[in-house]
Amino acid sequence: MFDSPVVRVRVPASTANLGPGFDTLGMALNLYAWIEMKQSDETRFHLYGDQLKGIPGDKFNLIYEVAQMVFNEAGVSVPELEVSMYSDIPLTRGLGSSASAIVGALAAANALIGSPLSDAKLFDMATVIEKHPDNVGASLYGGIITAVWDGVHAQCIRLDPGDHLEALVVIPGFELATSKARGVLPAEFSLQDAVYNISRSSLLVAALAVGNLEVIAEAMKDRIHQPYRAALVPGMAEILKEAPRHGALGAALSGAGPTLLALVDRREQRKAELERFLKETMQRESVPIRMMWLKPEAQGVKVYTDAESGRSFLDMIKGESVL
Ligand SMILES: Nc1ncnc2c1ncn2[C@@H]1O[C@H](COP(=O)(O)OP(=O)(O)OP(=O)(O)O)[C@@H](O)[C@H]1O
Numbered sequence: 001m002f003d004s005p006v007v008r009v010r011v012p013a014s015t016a017n018l019g020p021g022f023d024t025l026g027m028a029l030n031l032y033a034w035i036e037m038k039q040s041d042e043t044r045f046h047l048y049g050d051q052l053k054g055i056p057g058d059k060f061n062l063i064y065e066v067a068q069m070v071f072n073e074a075g076v077s078v079p080e081l082e083v084s085m086y087s088d089i090p091l092t093r094g095l096g097s098s099a100s101a102i103v104g105a106l107a108a109a110n111a112l113i114g115s116p117l118s119d120a121k122l123f124d125m126a127t128v129i130e131k132h133p134d135n136v137g138a139s140l141y142g143g144i145i146t147a148v149w150d151g152v153h154a155q156c157i158r159l160d161p162g163d164h165l166e167a168l169v170v171i172p173g174f175e176l177a178t179s180k181a182r183g184v185l186p187a188e189f190s191l192q193d194a195v196y197n198i199s200r201s202s203l204l205v206a207a208l209a210v211g212n213l214e215v216i217a218e219a220m221k222d223r224i225h226q227p228y229r230a231a232l233v234p235g236m237a238e239i240l241k242e243a244p245r246h247g248a249l250g251a252a253l254s255g256a257g258p259t260l261l262a263l264v265d266r267r268e269q270r271k272a273e274l275e276r277f278l279k280e281t282m283q284r285e286s287v288p289i290r291m292m293w294l295k296p297e298a299q300g301v302k303v304y305t306d307a308e309s310g311r312s313f314l315d316m317i318k319g320e321s322v323l
């Protein structure tokens with residue numbers, strides 16, 4: 001048996017793919033979900049905020065299921081949990097809400113039992129659950145990650161995002177399930193399209209590694225998933241094509257969408273023009289949107305100990321939440 005502390009974690013949202021890096025590139029963003037977890041005599045959930053509406057408040061919640069995987073892996077039994085959760089990450093919009101829930105639950109459950117599992121093990125488990133390492137790697141490690149998965153083990157290299165990148169995200173007022181956005185993709189690609197994506201994805205990683213932002217517009221182009229998904233997101237094709245002419249370094253569908261993300265150099269003077277272009281394009285398509293300026297988050301999931309917290313769960317969040 002172990003002492004039963006109260007564990008809190010903060011986990012960042014993420015954007016996956018960054019255009020050509022389908023299922024391999026991810027970047028953490030400064031939008032967060034928070035989870036508090038403790039052992040209990042009966043399982044109880046306290047879900048706060050608009051973003052968690054409709055999420056199950058019982059043992060069918062993803063957080064509970066993932067926590068039990070950690071306990072099984074570690075060979076301990078913690079059948080009943082009291083979980084509080086607050087999130088600023090919109091659900092099913094392409095900003096890695098499921099990855100944040102998975103990584104947050106893994107980190108919280110692991111900390112609850114004295115952290116027997118390594119980060120590498122948590123990464124493997126997260127990837128098996130999510131089925132691709134891009135969002136979960138970014139939420140776990142922070143920064144920009146380039147990752148591979150062999151079906152069992154995931155590996156990644158983390159790049160520091162630097163100080164110059166910023167992202168303008170356009171979040172449409174409708175949900176797009178990852179399963180639906182993957183369902184429209186072909187099973188096979190031509191050699192030409194494969195080369196097109198490999199070359200751009202490699203260029204993008206190299207550009208981000210050395211801070212050469214000039215090639216980003218070309219490096220964010222993709223032929224593997226975005227052309228097929230464009231029909232699911234009105235305005236997407238025009239925004240991906242034209243955003244660089246309005247001040248963006250490049251633009252991409254964020255994860256499986258429907259959120260669109262324009263990367264910007266923070267020193268760029270044309271932010272208002274970019275905002276106007278994105279807003280007007282979506283308005284022409286009659287798509288209601290929310291726009292947010294976000295920054296890359298260098299820190300991955302953060303575990304707070306009892307001693308560090310000292311405040312109630314909601315008080316702790318108040319200072320950091322964007323809502
Ligand atoms: N905090 C949470 N607790 C429980 N389940 C969650 C939580 N957050 C997300 N989920 C589950 O994940 C689903 C969304 O996952 P999905 O992969 O479709 O979108 P996403 O993760 O927001 O976007 P993307 O993977 O494209 O970045 C939700 O419908 C819900 O079932």
Ligand SMILES: N[C@@H](CCO)C(=O)O
Pocket residue numbers: 016017022023024132134135178181182225255256
């Ligand atoms: N790489 C994934 C991200 C969504 O979780 C996709 O584009 O389907």
